[in-house]
Amino acid sequence: MQNSEELKWALLIASLAMLTMAFCMISFVMYYQKRRFEEEKKINDIEKNYNRLLLDTALNSEETERRRIAQDLHDDIGTMLSLTKLSLNQLNKLVSKIGDDKQDLIMKKSQSLVEETILHVRRITRDLVPTTLERFGLMEAIEEFINKLEEDNNLVISFHSNTEEFPRQGQKLELTLYRIMQELVNNAIKHASCSKIDISLEVDDQFIGLRVTDNGVGFDPEKIKENNLAGLGLLGIESRLSIVNGTMQYERPSSGGSSAFAQIPVMPIPENKPEPLHPFRRERVNI
Amino acid sequence: MSEIYIAFIVRKPIPSIAVFITLLPLILLVVRKAYLDPSFKLLLFYLFAKLVIDLIMLHSASLHRNNLIFYNLSIPLFYALLSGMFYYKINSQSYKRLLTFTMVGFAAFTIWDIFHSNSELNDMHNHRAVLYSMTVQGVLIIAIILLYFYEIIKSLQIPNLLTFPFFWVCSGLLLYFSSLIFIAPVLHYTATWNNSIDLGIIRTIPFIFEILCAVLFSVGIYYFPLKDYAKQ
Known part of the structure; x- marks a missing residue:
């Protein structure tokens, strides 16, 4: 009879221990899965932000480069073209004194080409950097x-x-x-x-x-x-x-x-x- | 005739509830069309087979007949159905192969255990519960569930386990077999006609967890995404 009681207690304790383990296992799986998802989400967010930063930097670099090209076009080529235009104007005065029609025609054509080039350079510079956007x-x-x-x-x-x-x-x-x-x-x-x-x-x-x-x-x-x-x-x-x-x-x-x-x-x-x-x-x- | 059943139910309410509670997940499974998922289809077969066997056992018990042959024979059948459920859920091919081997191996082992536990198979009146099979089944099912949990954690494909139907099914099975694993071998000695050892409340622990298991199955089936499967 005493053995029977001991057996009952042993079974009860063993079953309760097993059930506790089962409960713990279920809770652990739920907790661990949730935690891993949160960690995964954090990593994804960091990756996303990093990619965004990279993209942002790339676009910023693009804008900087556009600005640099626009600046070079205006400062270097634009200035040189203006000087060329001035020189051509002076040359035009000399050519018109000689009175050769053919030379005069070539001179006018050169002046017109330079003016057109100056306009193109201005247009390209504006296209590269939208100054109106920034100002107005x-x-x-x-x-x-x-x-x-x-x-x-x-x-x-x-x-x-x-x-x-x-x-x-x-x-x-x-x-x-x-x-x-x-x-x-x-x-x-x-x-x-x-x-x-x-x-x-x-x-x-x-x-x-x-x-x-x-x-x-x-x-x-x-x-x-x-x-x-x-x-x-x-x-x-x-x-x-x-x-x-x-x-x-x-x-x-x-x-x-x-x-x-x-x-x-x-x-x-x-x-x-x-x-x-x-x-x-x-x-x-x-x- | 019905008085006999009612008398039995009144005398043994918890085991009786454990029989009839199976109807709850069974009905829910049909209503929510969860059987469209292959694993839940096997769960439907399992619940149906369990209900039929339990009713036969209840009928036999009410008439004071030995019903342990049904208990013994149900073990390999239930194991095949339950492990079959995991066969569709587990992704690893090696685990799937292992599952198939255990199904065949366990069926052979149970047959051996039935013969080992009953020297006189023709004597149905003194038929005894298997000694090892139920415990082995419990260990195998718990191991499969743990493997499945390991895969779930590793793959990170399920964002919320609480709304994932099969997680509830696994939890129910884990609790049920954990409650049974130590009691099952003792039944070989206690579930006899001339038994002198009464396990008392301990005998009802597996029935309580069988009820809890059915409730957890129902919760899982309730979360089954009907709208996604109704189109099929």
Whole structure:
């Protein structure tokens, strides 16, 4: 009888110990799995931030390089061209005294070529560094961009915004929006065979939206996503947006053509706002 | 006839609840269409087989007949169904191969154990519970569950275990077999007609955890993503 009691106690203790172990095992698996997920998430976040930083640095370097080229063009080639123009003017006076028509014609042609080159250099410098954007803001920069495009192409480009006075945003955000707009419009001109482009800018307390719509041949956004057909331009847009936590949506309007909508959260403007960038000042850009 | 069953149920409420509680996960499994998953299909077969065998055993017990032959025969069948569930869940091919070997090996071992535990197989009245098989089954199932947990932790594919149906199934089985592993071999000596040792409350521990196991199965099946499988 005593043996029976001992057996019962032994069984009870052994079973309870086994059950405790089972409970501990289940709890451990739950806890450990949760902890590993948290660690994995942390590592992913660090990787993501690191990639973002890399991308940011790359884009900053690109802007710095653009600025350096613009500066060199203006300071070196621009100055030399101006001096060439002055020299040609002096030479022109000498040639006109001789009164040789043929020499006079060659002189006029040379002067005209130099003037044209000076204009080209100015245009390239402005394209490289959007000074209007930095001095006057996004709306003015877009308007200037549209004016230039309409001069060179047989295109109708319209621009409208939901506000009269578009509030100034951080330098990085404005530049991102401007570059995206540039890329989308250039894409529409290059690939969509369109005759009309519509740019709209919407701003509220939380988001800034930029929509570029064209009436061209259009494309299937799903196919591009599925087949990884996005070219460097679209990838560049995605990269720029990822730095400012923005999103991109491509749509196919029922009326035809295509529409791209970029949305970026409004970021607080830093208190020590940097001075407007000047294309002709040699400095590193920190956007 | 029904009075006999009612009398038995009243006399042994916990073992009786352990029989009928199987209906809960079984019904849930059908309602939530969890059987579309191969592992849960085997769980459905397991629960159905368990219910049928338990009802036969309840019927025999009510009539004071020895029902241990059903208990003994159910062991390899239940092991095959339960390990089959893990066969579909475990990713490692070597573990899968190992599972297949244990299914065949364990069936052979149980047959040997039935013969070893019962010198007179024709004598159904004095038929005894197997000595080792239930414990071996418990050890094997616990080992498989631990292997599966190891794979889950290693692969990090399940973000939230609490909403993962099979985790609840594993937890139920782990608790049930942990409660049974030490008691099972003793049943060989105590579950006899001329038994002088009464295990008392200890005998009910496995039944309590059998009920808990069925409840945990039900929780797991409740979390089954019906919307994803209903399309199939």
